Amino acid sequence: MENNNLEFLKKNLKFLGFGTSLNAALEAKVSERQESFKIGVSAEFNARQKDGSLGKDKVNYELNFSRSSKPYHYFLDSVKVTLNDQIQNTFSYGKGNDVTAKEAYNLLRGASIHKKAILNRQMDNRILASSEVGQMKEGSGEMIDSIWIKLDFEKRNEQGNFSYKKFYPDHGFHLETELSRFPIKELENFQEKEVLLSSLGRGNSQKATLENSQSVFIEADPESKKIQFYDMDFNKLDVLPNQTQEMGR
Known part of the structure; x- marks a missing residue:
């Protein structure tokens, strides 16, 4: 025992x-x-x-x-x-x-x-x-x-x-739904998307890539109901949502 x-x-x-x-x-x-x-x-x-x-x-x-x-x-x-x-x-x-x-x-x-x-x-x-x-x-x-x-x-x-x-x-914050609003390459691959979701759910600052090949860090901010983006020097970035999805909101 x-x-x-x-x-x-x-x-x-x-x-x-x-x-x-x-x-x-x-x-x-x-x-x-x-x-x-x-x-x-x-x-x-x-x-x-x-x-x-x-x-x-x-x-x-x-x-x-x-x-x-x-x-x-x-x-x-x-x-x-x-x-x-x-x-x-x-x-x-x-x-x-x-x-x-x-x-x-x-x-x-x-x-x-x-x-x-x-x-x-x-x-x-x-x-x-x-x-x-x-x-x-x-x-x-x-x-x-x-x-x-x-x-x-x-x-x-x-x-x-x-x-x-x-x-x-x-409260109105759903991580996968909120991420889908933005041009993030990792969302196009199932395994990479799962890694991204899991890491953000643990509170990590997770590296990702935008469709223009720009590397960024991402954090989930459920209190403010948003995704926060940073550049490689950890300065805040304003990333525009996907236009087609925003037109349907």
């Missing part, structure tokens, strides 16, 4: 984007059989700085593990994420709002990410863990759909972490 739990933890960390580099530390901590333990790791991401230069964002992750009521059965309880030693937030895990290491970074830099959620306006809507999607009971009065979320840096919850802004389907 203990080995099964360890393998589950390793797979979970890999799925969340932490790779396998923490496996040795994880094994050592689990073998100590403490009530809880922490593992720290840092990462760097390419990022455009305020002066326009290309630099690095440094992110520190503190992974907090707790032991359940089962003997020597551990789970990832939360991850405290700190961006450039300036902004910090703790993300809870195992409660239906799991975000990957890259998604946590993107949220802290102000981006939005796309998640499955239980939609029930009679209660607080919550974000689903991927494993929960197939566990919904028919006739429960709850519906699974996708929502966009971003951190609200003006509000904190009872635990002192940033609250979420949530944008539901009826």
